[in-house]
Amino acid sequence: MIRLDRPLVAAVSYPPDNLIKRNMGARVEDKELENRDATLNGSHFFWQKAQLIDRRTSTRYARVLLRGLELPCDVEVGQFVLVRYSDDPCLPRAFSVMSGSDLGLELFIKTEGRVREKFAAAPMGTVFEVRGPYGTPYASKINFNRKYVLVGGGSGAAPLLHFRRKYPHLVAGEVYGFRTEDACDLLNEVDLTVESTTGLRAHEKLQSVWRPGMGIIACGPEAMLRLLAQQYRQEPDVYVSLEARIGCGIGTCLGCSIQTSTGMQRICKEGPLFALEELPWLT
Amino acid sequence: MANLTVNRLGTSFATPVVLASGPAGFGYELSDALDLAQVGAVTTKTITREPKAGNPQPRLVDCACGALNSIGLENPGVEAFVQTTHARIIQLPLRRILSLAATSHDEMEQLARQAAALSGYDAIELNLSCPNVGGTITGANADAVGDFVRAAVGVSSIPVLVKLPGDSGNLLRSTEQALKAGAAGLTLINSVRGLRIDWNTGRPFLSRVYGGLSGPAILPIALARVFEVREAFPSALIIGTGGLSDLGSCLEMLMAGADLVGIGFGLMVDPELPQKLAGELRHWLDERGMASVEEVIGIAHSGGLGVH
Numbered sequence: 001m002i003r004l005d006r007p008l009v010a011a012v013s014y015p016p017d018n019l020i021k022r023n024m025g026a027r028v029e030d031k032e033l034e035n036r037d038a039t040l041n042g043s044h045f046f047w048q049k050a051q052l053i054d055r056r057t058s059t060r061y062a063r064v065l066l067r068g069l070e071l072p073c074d075v076e077v078g079q080f081v082l083v084r085y086s087d088d089p090c091l092p093r094a095f096s097v098m099s100g101s102d103l104g105l106e107l108f109i110k111t112e113g114r115v116r117e118k119f120a121a122a123p124m125g126t127v128f129e130v131r132g133p134y135g136t137p138y139a140s141k142i143n144f145n146r147k148y149v150l151v152g153g154g155s156g157a158a159p160l161l162h163f164r165r166k167y168p169h170l171v172a173g174e175v176y177g178f179r180t181e182d183a184c185d186l187l188n189e190v191d192l193t194v195e196s197t198t199g200l201r202a203h204e205k206l207q208s209v210w211r212p213g214m215g216i217i218a219c220g221p222e223a224m225l226r227l228l229a230q231q232y233r234q235e236p237d238v239y240v241s242l243e244a245r246i247g248c249g250i251g252t253c254l255g256c257s258i259q260t261s262t263g264m265q266r267i268c269k270e271g272p273l274f275a276l277e278e279l280p281w282l283t
Numbered sequence: 284m285a286n287l288t289v290n291r292l293g294t295s296f297a298t299p300v301v302l303a304s305g306p307a308g309f310g311y312e313l314s315d316a317l318d319l320a321q322v323g324a325v326t327t328k329t330i331t332r333e334p335k336a337g338n339p340q341p342r343l344v345d346c347a348c349g350a351l352n353s354i355g356l357e358n359p360g361v362e363a364f365v366q367t368t369h370a371r372i373i374q375l376p377l378r379r380i381l382s383l384a385a386t387s388h389d390e391m392e393q394l395a396r397q398a399a400a401l402s403g404y405d406a407i408e409l410n411l412s413c414p415n416v417g418g419t420i421t422g423a424n425a426d427a428v429g430d431f432v433r434a435a436v437g438v439s440s441i442p443v444l445v446k447l448p449g450d451s452g453n454l455l456r457s458t459e460q461a462l463k464a465g466a467a468g469l470t471l472i473n474s475v476r477g478l479r480i481d482w483n484t485g486r487p488f489l490s491r492v493y494g495g496l497s498g499p500a501i502l503p504i505a506l507a508r509v510f511e512v513r514e515a516f517p518s519a520l521i522i523g524t525g526g527l528s529d530l531g532s533c534l535e536m537l538m539a540g541a542d543l544v545g546i547g548f549g550l551m552v553d554p555e556l557p558q559k560l561a562g563e564l565r566h567w568l569d570e571r572g573m574a575s576v577e578e579v580i581g582i583a584h585s586g587g588l589g590v591h
Contacts, residue, residue, distance in 0.1 A: 244343070
């Protein structure tokens, strides 16, 4: 059922500040939050040039590093950037950031589609353009008084790898599901659950990792999120990171709006992370 | 320095570059990205009588030189708009066009009456051509166009514009009916109905199967429609919209006869595009020693620039 009462209005009409503050974890200081809001609402509207300086590829995935003089590196866990090559007039692609540091922005991507193929084939030094980061950081939404099992499916592993690096004390377990062994060499810092060798898919493996009292943060294909949601819908602090084709990235075009229990919300602005109870359609 | 001001509708637009309805939101979301003094006007997201949640995901899929969208007029509805969003829009330092959509004459009249009670807008734009909300497209039926325009003009004290489809109905007849009914001008064109199929699954990409194609792919279609309407109705105001992504395409649109040019898809790709275009347009005019942008509007109908 689509709800068309006041919450829709609130979600469409206001910037997400209220939402962020309401869901804020206990350990995030107000000061830090203010700075974060400034980042979110402020200056990242410009395309920045960034060079491809490192890449490792497998058949279906690539791990790439982009560096640019003015490239934003202060990317929070869960945020994404838009990437395009040259001044291509087509829609850019949204990628979750796997790590952001002085070295540059690291992305873990599936190598199919226009921009992605370009990533896989472009010579080192190729200049791309990057806009962002966008999206509400996971830290503004999760409960910091709980430990989480991270559940990734395919390239959905990217923000979770960022999470484990930044918040190791919040990680109770990890499951990264892939269909084939293809990505193993690219992600050698973690163990992958490979369906073709173990016969297990991510949500099945999760059953032997998750224990009552643990939360879950999941990012991956919708089919995986659905299976997981059906299994854990009664549990507290289960969060899923959603994906959609992103248009503007800044919350104006509404190309990524989804129904939630509190009205329409935008994956690029209020999301990408949502508490499972906000998404009744997923269960 | 060349003058970009365009005087139309009894008011003055600082530049011919306007934000088309849709990707610009309500304008204020872009005030950090854009120097609004470089923008002629903002057109709001389309407002309907009741709140609309819009269409289910997926709502967007790209293609060579453009994208299909199926947003479905997601908006808070007129009452909430009046109570909340309106106050923020009228603080913006530029001209404002309020976009409205309705499914019947009476609904249009009621909505336009509610809009007429608001101050701060320079025109109303009737969106009679959204390809993503089911039912028939009003703009494809010339008699219905006249009917809806009469409903709005009868209760409105500000100019009424009509946004018409570029790919359905008889555009010249619809335009004629709109102008007869009292419309002050046209916005041409809305996105063009299209389809993409995910060949991995064999199913359409978009939840509602069809979407509206926008982006550089539709520029030639938009140019043709603007050109023919300008030719047939030399004094009608035209906001030319469709696939404008750079200086060249803006110049083409102005030369085809658009008084103002609307940026939609281009804004999604680059939020700074409108001010870049205004700057580049001024520079282009300066280089040619032209005093005003008025010198290029419609010149494709009158022998061009006089260069060989």
